[in-house]
Amino acid sequence: MKHGGMLAVLLAAWFMAQFDFFVVNVAAPSIERDLHAGPAALELIVGGYAFTYAAGMITGGRLGDRYGYRRLFMWGVVAFTIASVLCGLAVNPAQLVAARLLQGLAGAAMVPQVLATISAVYPPSERGQALGWYGVAGGLGSIAGQVLGGLLLTADTLGLGWRVIFLINLPVGLIVVPLAVWLLPEVETARRARLDVPGAAGLAAGLALVLVPLGLGNSLGWPVWTWISMGAAVPVFVLTWRWQRVLGARGGQPVLDLALLKVHSYLAGVGSIVAFMAYFASFMFTLTLLLQGGLGLTAFQAGLAFAPMGVLFSVTSILGTGLVRRYGLIVVMIGGTIIGLGLALMVVGAGLGLPYIMVALMLVGSGNGLVLPQLIGAALVEVAPHQAGIGSGILSTAQQFAGAGGVAVIGAVFFAAAEGGHHVVAMRWSAGIDLGLVLVVIASVAYNRHRAVVTKRAARSRTDARRGS
Incomplete structure (x- = not known):
């Protein structure tokens, strides 16, 4: 694939943003002890990043369309790195909350430019593969937040405690920024207008x-x-x-490009991603509660339990792009079915112990890799290059919004069912709801597949009619 170095730079920033979204969950107990943070402060430390990240995403995409994806990306990485250092240097909860809010805003400026640059630079024949790698990086960032975050806290070789999860972004930023100056191309964007x-x-x-x-x-x-x-x-x-x-x-x-509403594949892709992310975020959240609260695992042990799922996600994400190119959206439907099977196993046997749960997780991870990257690619495939920034911003906002909503709503169901220590029963309820969301994704993909077949047949018929005349 061309532009391999450019893609690596973009995905490093995307990985960093996803990592910081999830890693604070692992470090929350250490932060609570060290900074004497109360429950409200912890909520803001964890959720403040998610809020400013999601709320600023659409504006970040529009700013990229106006000022250039390369420029916004580089300034976003610089700001994200500085905010990460401020997080690592915080001496009280208020400082950490403020730095996390700034970190989320920086991510909102940085992340939409990743998808926008991929959509604008790569031709349609190569875009799917690049978006597949985007899915791999995002999934690995999510899993690494659990696994690598726990490992960093457990090892603590530098004696930094929870601060290391933020300060590790400093060397990443120092590498990504000069490489971005060198490797990222200038992309012609839409006509300049007032924000x-x-x-x-x-x-x-x-x-x-x-x-x-x-x-x-x-x-x-x-x-x-x-x-x-x-x-x-x-x-x-x-x-x-x-x-x-x-x-x-x-x-x-x-700020919202209403012309995107006329792109059927984009609307369908956004809807599918909303359902998928509501399932994915809530499943990760409730599974952590089951492993630590129900099975008594430590944060690091619970993180390791996610590792096989992450590995299989990466493998099937890489393979999925080629399979979809060859066999079409039926591959995504098969992936959704594999996820559904894993969730069904959780519904019927969440109380059968960790080995059983691991089997279910491996099925879920395998299916996730076949589904998520392809949903992103399907959403952006017909988006014009000059709309790539705002299209990516809306897509990213929908992902974060759906994730927050899924955690809140399905998390509330879990907490209600888990009263009295019934974590297994709670997991069965939440996994059942997640299964329903995955069925929505499968149905949406099946509809898009049908529409694609009908459109191809209609185009072929028009071509044959012209030849006949």
Whole structure:
């Protein structure tokens, strides 16, 4: 594949962002002891990154379209590295919360440029393979947050404690930035226009009104303000949507490119990814609770339990791109079926012990690798290069939003069922809901496959008719 060095630079940053999303879960007990952080502070340390990361993603994509993907990527990596160092140097919970919020904003500037650059630089014949590697890097970052994070904390060779999980980003950033200057190409983007400040503010406010209560609701027992906040998000989103239509009708450039709504494959891809990420994030969350709370494993032992799933995810992600190119979307449907089988095993036998759970996890990991990278590629395949930034931003926001929602809603079901120490029963309930979400993904892919076949037949018929005439 051409541009291999460029892809490695982009994926290193994407891996780093995913790693920092998950690794704090492992370090939370150490942070609590060292900084004397209370439950609310811990929630903000863990969830603050997710909030600013998700809320800024669409604006980050639009800024990339305006100022250039290369420039935004490099400044995003610099800011992310600085924020990581500030996290590692924090001496109290307030400082760590502020640094995590900054880290999320930096990630929101950096990550959309990864998908945007891939979509703009790679021709359609090579884009699928590059997006497959994107899926591999994201999956490995998620798993490494659990496994490598636990290993770093356990080894602690430098005596840094929890700080090492943030400071490790410093050498990565120092390597990625000069390589980005050298290897990343300048990409011609859309016409320059003023940033849609009201639209960006409306989207950020609406996401905040939803994501903050979703992130804090479980630990606080869902007080009244959480429901009021989520209800208030509806009129904010409606008003923002109307403003986007008005601005577009005036010839402006809204922060949401409404032309993307006409790209059927993009809409279907976003819907599939929402269902998949709601399942994936909640499954990772509830499985950690089962392993540590139900089976009594340490954080590091629980992280190691995820390792085979991560390895199989990587292998099938790499193989899946070629298989889809050869056999089509039926491969993704098979992957979804494999995930469903693993989740079904969890439903019927979560209480049969760790070896049984490991078998189920290996099935889930194998299926995930066949599904997730291909969903991303299918969503972006028909997106025009000048829309790549905003298209990637919306896609990334949908991923984070779905992940937060899945953890909150399915996590609430888990906690309710786990009262009195019934972690196995709780896992069965949550895995059952996850299974339903995976079935939605399979159905969506099957529909897209049918549409693709119909479109090909129609195109062939028109070609034959022209030849006949």
